[in-house]
Amino acid sequence: MNYEVFEFGSVTFQSGETLPNAFLAFKTYGTLNQDKSNVVVYPTAFGDTHENNEWLIGKGMALDPEKYFIIVPNLLGNGLSSSPSNTPPPLDRVNFPQVTIYDNVELQYRLVTEKFGIKKIALVVGWSMGGIQSFQWGASYPDMVERIAPFDGAAKTWPHTYVVLDGMKAALTAAVNFDSSKLNQLTSENMRAVGRVYAGWGLSQAFYREGLYRELKYDSLEDFVVGVWENSFMKMDPHNVLAMLWTGQFADISANPTYNENFDEALKSITALACIMPGSTDLFCTADDNEYEARLIPNAAFKPIESIWGHFAGRGINSDDNKFIDDNLKHLLASGTNG
Known part of the structure; x- marks a missing residue:
């Protein structure tokens, strides 16, 4: 097994449903420095595991394990973290609780604080549903998150x-x-x-x-x-x-008691330096949606990935797209923070 598991015991989700013995599978890269200031959180996307994120981690890259302590938590439902496929009856398969992006980030927060004692996060980055989680981190914990970099992912699931x-x-x-x-x-x-x-x-x-x-x-x-x-x-x-x-369809960074579905207010509350990178030809997480979101985030840069690879411009396949994302992450990480 090339990952670790953090167990939470019984967890009650936004839906009101309770999951006994909930857990997150995660993998770390690099070493946590003495003052715990070199933390990057890099959540996984729909259907992905931590291994799918490794293309963006490496020596000489923005996410360099020799500089940063990178935590990759696996999405609830992906088969490694608590999921329909690994939960015993009676909550297995279709009886698994409905889980939100907010629920995912709440457990990730517990992971980074309870296991590692982390108080500041230098960057939360992610592709697609990982991108939604990075927005959620910024909205849920504005005093903790210094930078976010969602690519090919919106702050909510827009109607299309x-x-x-x-x-x-x-x-x-x-x-x-x-x-x-x-x-x-x-x-x-x-x-x-x-x-x-x-x-x-x-x-x-x-x-x-x-x-x-x-x-x-x-x-x-x-x-x-x-x-x-x-x-x-x-x-x-x-x-x-x-x-x-289900998690994807009902994703919305404002669908929680903090913002009460006031989406614009949730965006305005993100104080992190933000680099928002939509795929210019993404057909369903569109650049237009991201542009609206970027306008409302106080410290956001809007940097479309000019690519014909659509949503998969952020998938780590095309070298030009990969370099664009990595270069922007280097620039973002070199930038000072707001407070």
Whole structure:
């Protein structure tokens, strides 16, 4: 096992549901310095584990383990942290509690404070649903978080993004004719259709038009859709996916007692230096949504990733996109903080 587990005991989520023996799986990179000032929190995205974040961590990079202590907490529902697939009955599979982004960040806060005694975080960074978590950190703990850098992720799930995620959910639940009483019958084989649906959203029209899948060693469009989209989704547990889809659909940094769904107020309350990096051709976490959010965050820089890789401009695949993200993180980390 190449990660650690932090156990919380019984946890009650925003939904009011209680999960006994809740836990977060996490991995750390680097060493915590004496005054605990070199902390980076880098949450995982939908369906990802800590290993999927490692492309952005390395010697000479912004997230250099020789300089920073990098904590990568795994999203609840991803199969490593508490999830439908690893929770014993009666809360397994479809009976797993509904979990919010806020719930995730609350447990991450407990991890960094209770296990490591950390009081300041130099940076919270993340891609996609990891990006939403970085916004949430900034809104929930403005006095603790010095910088945030969400890329290809919004501060809430805007209506169009909700519809995209709902389409993925429908592709899965169609396998049991949308009968909620039969959802426990779903298998990973039923994830094939979800991969096909997401294939049209994860990358841009220009990516497909220019046949960039050939750069990934796929000779044809069909081979690419099967080899990347079908196969990656069929490796996921369908009940974990339903849980993460719910988390994604109802993500909103203001949906908590602090802000009472006043989204603009939540954005204005983020005092961290912010570098917000949407993909210029992202089809469902759009640059327009991020631009609105950046205008309301007092210390935000809006830095679109000019790329035809769509949502996957932040996935660590294309070297030009990777360099853009890393360069902006270096600049952000070199910048002084506000207070």
